[in-house]
Amino acid sequence: MNAPIRSSEGAVAAARTQGRFSRYVHGAHADGRLVVQPRMGFADLATMREGLLGVRGADATATGTITLDSYTRVNDHDSARQALRTGAELNGFPLVAHGPDATRQLLDSVSGPVSASGGRDFPVQVRHGSALPYPLFEAMVAAGVDATEGGPVSYCLPYSRAPISAAVKAWAQCCELIAAQPDPMHLESFGGCMLGQLCPPSLLVALSVLEGLFFREHGLSDISLSYAQQTHPGQDLEAIAALRRLAGERLAEADWHVVLYTFMGVFPRTPVGSFRILEESVRLAVRSGSERLIVKTPAEAHRIPTIAENVDALEFAASIARDEAGRGAEVAPTESGVYEEARLLVDSTLELAPTVGEALIRAFERGHLDVPYCLHQDNANKSRAYVDPAGMLQWAEAGRMPLRVERGASRRPVSAKGLLTMLGFNEQRFDREQLTNGHLRGLQYPGRTARRGLS
Amino acid sequence: MSQVMLPAKRFVVSSVSSDAHMWNLVFLQLLLEEQGAHVTNLGACVPDDLIIEECRRSRPDALVISTVNGHGHLDGLRLIRRIREEPDLADLRVVIGGKLGVRGAENIVFAEELALSGYDAVFEADGGIENFQEFLGTLDAPAERPALASSGVAA
Ligand code: B12
Numbered sequence: 001m002n003a004p005i006r007s008s009e010g011a012v013a014a015a016r017t018q019g020r021f022s023r024y025v026h027g028a029h030a031d032g033r034l035v036v037q038p039r040m041g042f043a044d045l046a047t048m049r050e051g052l053l054g055v056r057g058a059d060a061t062a063t064g065t066i067t068l069d070s071y072t073r074v075n076d077h078d079s080a081r082q083a084l085r086t087g088a089e090l091n092g093f094p095l096v097a098h099g100p101d102a103t104r105q106l107l108d109s110v111s112g113p114v115s116a117s118g119g120r121d122f123p124v125q126v127r128h129g130s131a132l133p134y135p136l137f138e139a140m141v142a143a144g145v146d147a148t149e150g151g152p153v154s155y156c157l158p159y160s161r162a163p164i165s166a167a168v169k170a171w172a173q174c175c176e177l178i179a180a181q182p183d184p185m186h187l188e189s190f191g192g193c194m195l196g197q198l199c200p201p202s203l204l205v206a207l208s209v210l211e212g213l214f215f216r217e218h219g220l221s222d223i224s225l226s227y228a229q230q231t232h233p234g235q236d237l238e239a240i241a242a243l244r245r246l247a248g249e250r251l252a253e254a255d256w257h258v259v260l261y262t263f264m265g266v267f268p269r270t271p272v273g274s275f276r277i278l279e280e281s282v283r284l285a286v287r288s289g290s291e292r293l294i295v296k297t298p299a300e301a302h303r304i305p306t307i308a309e310n311v312d313a314l315e316f317a318a319s320i321a322r323d324e325a326g327r328g329a330e331v332a333p334t335e336s337g338v339y340e341e342a343r344l345l346v347d348s349t350l351e352l353a354p355t356v357g358e359a360l361i362r363a364f365e366r367g368h369l370d371v372p373y374c375l376h377q378d379n380a381n382k383s384r385a386y387v388d389p390a391g392m393l394q395w396a397e398a399g400r401m402p403l404r405v406e407r408g409a410s411r412r413p414v415s416a417k418g419l420l421t422m423l424g425f426n427e428q429r430f431d432r433e434q435l436t437n438g439h440l441r442g443l444q445y446p447g448r449t450a451r452r453g454l455s
Numbered sequence: 456m457s458q459v460m461l462p463a464k465r466f467v468v469s470s471v472s473s474d475a476h477m478w479n480l481v482f483l484q485l486l487l488e489e490q491g492a493h494v495t496n497l498g499a500c501v502p503d504d505l506i507i508e509e510c511r512r513s514r515p516d517a518l519v520i521s522t523v524n525g526h527g528h529l530d531g532l533r534l535i536r537r538i539r540e541e542p543d544l545a546d547l548r549v550v551i552g553g554k555l556g557v558r559g560a561e562n563i564v565f566a567e568e569l570a571l572s573g574y575d576a577v578f579e580a581d582g583g584i585e586n587f588q589e590f591l592g593t594l595d596a597p598a599e600r601p602a603l604a605s606s607g608v609a610a
Contacts, residue, residue, distance in 0.1 A: 069526075070473035070474060070475070070524050070525075070526050071473050071526070073473070073475070074472065074473050074475075074500055076472065076473060079473070079529070083529065088528075088529055089525070089528075089556060089557050089558070090525075090526070090557075091524055091525035091526060091557050129475065158475060158477070159475045159499075159500070160475065160499070160500055161498060161499065161500050161501070195477065195478070197478075266478075299559075302559045302560070303525075303554075303557055303558060303559030304525065304557050373477070373478070373481055374477065375477050375480060375481070375496065375498040375499060376498070376499075377498070414485070415485060415489060416482055416485035416486040416489055419478075419481065419482055419485060420482065423478060
């Protein structure tokens with residue numbers, strides 16, 4: 001492998017000294033408990049605090065989440081400040097506008113100071129979606145945040161119009177900033193999600209590993225790799241096994257774990273459908289040996305979830321995780337070559353340049369990596385995916401990626417209606433019951449009735 | 456979805472400055488192209504200036520704004536006020552649709568202000584597609600503003 005990795009001595013030492021976030025995750029995993037985590041963010045400090053305390057009090061092994069608003073994500077901190085002044089409703093917590101002092105107080109009031117042994121009994125992660133996040137990283141470091149997420153590709157292509165080269169530069173600086181701290185915060189790659197849907201598993205696995213290598217290249221050894229539930233439980237099981245194998249081979253000197261996301265695409269609209277897809281993701285997490293799961297709620301298809309909806313989803317997930325831990329293997333992984341394809345994408349990308357960052361820039365430049373349907377100007381947007389009759393996510397077009405794609409009916413260009421049908425695959429799969437079965441009609445859709453938890 | 460438009464209409468499809476969601480944009484582009492239209496898709500997180508520049512350059516039959524992240528009631532309002540301040544864009548047909556706030560079904564409360572501020576039609580969430588098709592049929596008639604009375608705000 002040709003990517004330069006930091007001096008292995010430092011890395012090995014770092015792998016032994018776990019950060020405060022990973023320490024919590026590994027501790028739970030050793031006890032056979034799945035760590036569950038919400039996607040939760042509210043604009044004002046009081047509601048955010050109430051939300052974090054709600055998660056902390058949940059009957060689950062949970063870490064907290066602060067999800068940031070979209071103005072902060074695109075560095076439009078003035079608009080975030082103005083919204084705080086006027087009380088206009090935001091879709092998350094504007095961390096930079098609130099400032100590091102207020103954020104530190106918030107964190108200390110919910111998770112307590114870091115203990116003498118270096119741990120936290122309720123670590124909190126900031127989830128943001130920012131391509132050029134240096135100002136945010138400065139604020140997070142000053143506030144003592146335990147963990148965050150992102151990456152130069154996964155937070156650029158789906159979230160911005162910043163050139164990948166600018167994102168690579170910014171993320172290198174951010175990694176180096178946190179690596180220079182005495183107790184660096186944990187960093188999770190969002191590479192396993194990309195646009196949330198219709199991105200085949202091999203590319204998700206490859207991007208997660210490539211971003212992990214990028215984090216290593218810039219001095220971090222306390223990281224996690226992600227994968228998002230797709231359309232087929234067996235294929236997802238194969239994909240997570242591929243991710244673990246590849247990470248084991250390529251990131252042996254880092255302290256890594258795997259985080260699974262409950263489906264990130266068009267979500268079932270009914271409460272029953274929502275809990276069923278969540279249940280499937282919990283079982284997948286446990287079966288695949290994933291250490292952490294980020295859940296979704298029945299509000300997903302409609303609006304930002306309330307605190308209560310988040311807590312319910314966490315407790316439901318924890319109870320399913322306990323149930324699954326006591327069962328034998330019921331789903332077999334498919335054998336569709338995810339590992340081989342992901343490894344090929346990783347290796348051939350790394351051959352393009354002497355550093356991981358430069359290799360990522362070149363790979364997207366020439367369409368060697370290509371995220372289906374992604375409109376970002378640095379993405380070739382020649383590749384296409386489809387859901388096959390068995391429910392597996394497959395390549396329809398490889399574009400210029402070095403993949404072999406079987407020719408077939410899948411190559412017809414998709415219509416607007418066809419696109420909605422593919423995007424709605426999971427929605428239909430899980431909503432069917434409630435939409436057809438009379439005995440469930442008493443339940444109401446959340447979007448129509450409940451108000452969200454903002455005061 | 457079978458309506459045919461002759462001669463080919465031209466549309467600019469765009470998100471707003473803080474919104475990164477793309478599937479809505481991909482969908483709208485396909486929907487319009489299937490009806491024979493020519494579409495310039497500006498993509499996600501588009502600054503107001505870029506939208507204005509593109510409309511000035513290409514003089515589309517309509518600008519179609521789509522946003523679902525919940526900031527549409529803020530970004531969409533700022534954008535339309537800016538557009539209507541430009542004398543040469545005062546006549547431009549502009550519509551907005553998606554999830555316009557973070558209130559779920561109650562996002563409809565934002566529709567009136569958006570329409571009064573200069574949008575020719577406002578479409579909230581999935582219910583909007585049929586009304587949008589109807590709107591497309593009215594493109595050759597002069598715009599009526601404010602739009603609420605005529606072009607049906609979709610819930
Ligand atoms: C995929 C997804 C993502 C992906 C997007 C990838 C990408 N770049 O495209 C990722 C993971 C990156 C993402 C990020 C975020 N997301 Co998001 N996302 C979704 C999700 C799951 C599916 C959206 C989708 O693909 N829909 C498919 C398209 C075809 O449908 P659509 O967008 O609904 O559009 C339809 C209609 O609304 C309508 N329509 C839309 N626009 C227009 C315009 C006109 C003119 C007309 C007529 C009609 C129309 O037509 C379409 C077809 O029916 C939705 C929830 C859901 N629906 O299940 C949340 C959702 C939209 N996201 C949400 C949020 C808040 C975010 C984040 C801020 C993170 C967060 N706090 O959770 C960030 C935003 C970053 C930013 N800067 O904007 C919220 C919005 C909340 C609200 N409005 O109340 C939702 C509803 C989830 C939730 N319940 O919290 N997201």
